[in-house]
Amino acid sequence: MKLQCDVEVVSRMLPTFGMRSRGKGARAVLSIGKHPDKSNQRAGVYMMICTAKDRAGSKYKLRDNIEKFFTWFVEEGKATVRLKEPAVDICLSKADANSLKNFLSAARLADRGSDTSSLPLSTLTPVRARDVENPKKKLTIVFKKDYPLTSNFPYSLEQLQVSYCKLSRVDMRMLSLKALRKLDLSNNHIKKLPSTIGDLGCLAELILHNNHLESFSEALCLSTLQRTLQHLDLSQNRLQGLPSQFCQLRELVNLKLDDNRLAWLPFHIGRLGKLKFLSAAHNQLALLPSDFRKLSLENLDLFGNPFTQPNPLDHTIQLKFPLPLQELASRAVVNLRIPYGPHLIPAHLCKDLEVAKTCDCSRVCVRFFIKTAVSMNLHQVSSTVVLVDDMGGTDAPVQQHFCSISCYSQFLDNCLQRGIR
Template sequence: MRLPCEVSVVSRMLPSAGLRGPGRAARALLSLGRPPGGGGGGGVWLLVSTARDRPGNKYQLKENIEQLFTKFVEEGKATIRLKEPAVDVCLSKANANLLKTFLSAVKLANSGAHEEALPLSALVPPKASEVEKPKTRMTIASRKEYPLTHNFPYSLEHLQASYCKLARVDTRMLCLKSLRKLDLSHNCIKKLPATIGDLVCLQELNLRNNHLEAFNAALCGSTLRKSLQSLDLSQNRIRALPAQFCQLQELTHLRLDDNELVRLPFKIGRLRQLRLLSAARNKLPFLPEDFAKLSLENLDLFGNPFEQPRPLVPDVQLKIPLTLLECSARAMVDFRIPHGRRVLPSHLCDDLAMSKRCPCGHACLSCFIQITVTMNLHSVAHTVVLVDNMGSTEAPALRYFCSLTCYSQFLDRHLQGLR
């Protein structure tokens, strides 16, 4: 049986001699077995091997364990206190499940019972690769460097594979459960697999300069909702982001430059943690109403073909009298009546999630009056890149009204402001 972890062997005699301990723990491989040829007095021995000392040190276990400290075993930590020599073998950064199994075997070895049932290993020096510190970063900068015959190290936390002409996301990357940053920029990826959402630790995803035409809606409902903080989709071919995109509520940095976006997510204001938004050089005619709820530090919307605000030219979608569906939907949203796909058809749930909000506070679904008004971008961001070459920091934003009365009240206030 073998256990990779970090180990520090501390002699309990050092303090009495006025000496200090060995310092930081080192990467090691612990092995349980019997010495070759049956030497060493029999019984099961513990071999501790490190990169500097691969032959390692052997410790007999039979009736030689004074105590096991397992309070923090769930965190991958434990200590084996030996009687002779008087040392503490301190383990850390071990797999919790493997550590529990290993400690159970150590207890059996100490008692001397059922030794024949223990999964023992040969007490021989391990390979150098077995005691080296796990690789956490890997950078691939060309197709020539891309690994074709061997897997990525499972310990990777940061993987960059750029300029490799990848047409899709390699499924081997999706097995890297410790991955925190994935950089696949400057490739030819056309579609994202939903299984990227299985990377539970992923915080940064860089897909800059690929051939993406859409962002998979399934990713928005995956574990990325709670982990993803930075997303770069610049220089792709994306025309719109799914409505579910706003479920990525831990996003702090979002880059969408140089795409073909004709609209931003309708409920973008739900991205409460968002601090940087860059969507320069797209095809945005206006901003969604929810944009006003953002609280940004940096905003860049340069080079979009924004339309002139037209508060006096409304798009009237009202039906008088209101339909029964519209009245019911408004009541459900206004009074926050619980609903779900087990109660209502899926399309109705989707419609309710996309309801508009009138300045009076009431909701509207498919019956409304729509206009565009001027928004000063400094009201949502501390630092704003100019929208155009004329020095403007204003952009048109949608506004909705639930009735003619509400629109008329807005019109009165607007006209009074022009006088």
């Protein structure tokens, strides 16, 4: 039984002499195996710790010698083994969680004096220098011939780039890299993303530039990426739209959507409160969602979209007189901020409430409204704006909703007065 991890051996006698441990582990290989006991010439089970400075290894007896296991953070690859003699704590970190559990289980059996035939014992021999090197944090593969077919990716990777390898799908071996912070799969042929990407609990940067993606699933938007993802590059794909749940990725700072087939942006894009860089050039956007006004960006690029000059008189009326009871109740729930959820009301009503529109009067409308478009200078939402068109403009059409005819009439009156002035 062997385990690769960071190890710090801390003497519990240090405080007696007014000393402290250095608090930093060294890369090591731990082994559990037999070693002749010179006192009675029988084989005992020992734990051996080999480091770069001590490749021959230090050995510690296990039988009846473990005072306690500290395993509160074993799922994070951390644990501590407290020995009776010598009085030391063996602190383990940066280990694979499953391998660590198996190693601790073997150590526990050895401490209890279990039959050695039932233990996964190793030969206690010095290790090679490469076995105790610091774990690899970054790996870049840009040639198909270098792509590993039989071996796994180093579990310690924090940054992985696999480009120009003609991948048609995401390799499931990548999804076991729990320390991964940056995944770059640009310039491949990936058509679909597995929802298990959302299980990468540290992933802050996901680059999928120049692939064949046709959708971004709702499951990814509702995964742990909500708390970790800060940079997302979906440029040069085949996306026609993004789900409304996309705006649950509220840690996003940088979003690239260039060169797709997007006909619309997510309705509640204004909920991306941390978004600072947005690029959606060369898509099929005819107008922007009304929630776009809530953004506060540093850089915005919408060049090459088929925006047209809006006319407030061109409108769509979706109203009934009187308003249906369901509409009145839905408006009341949102206006009064009454809590709701699928455990209280039917799920389809929850979806309606999630896309409630805000009128000029600050009240909301759900299914019944008047819709038009107005022109907005994009400098209202971004410090730097790339020109919207070849004419040097920075204005774009934004959706506008009205909860009633009176609100729409007042809006037209205001437009007329501004025109007269």
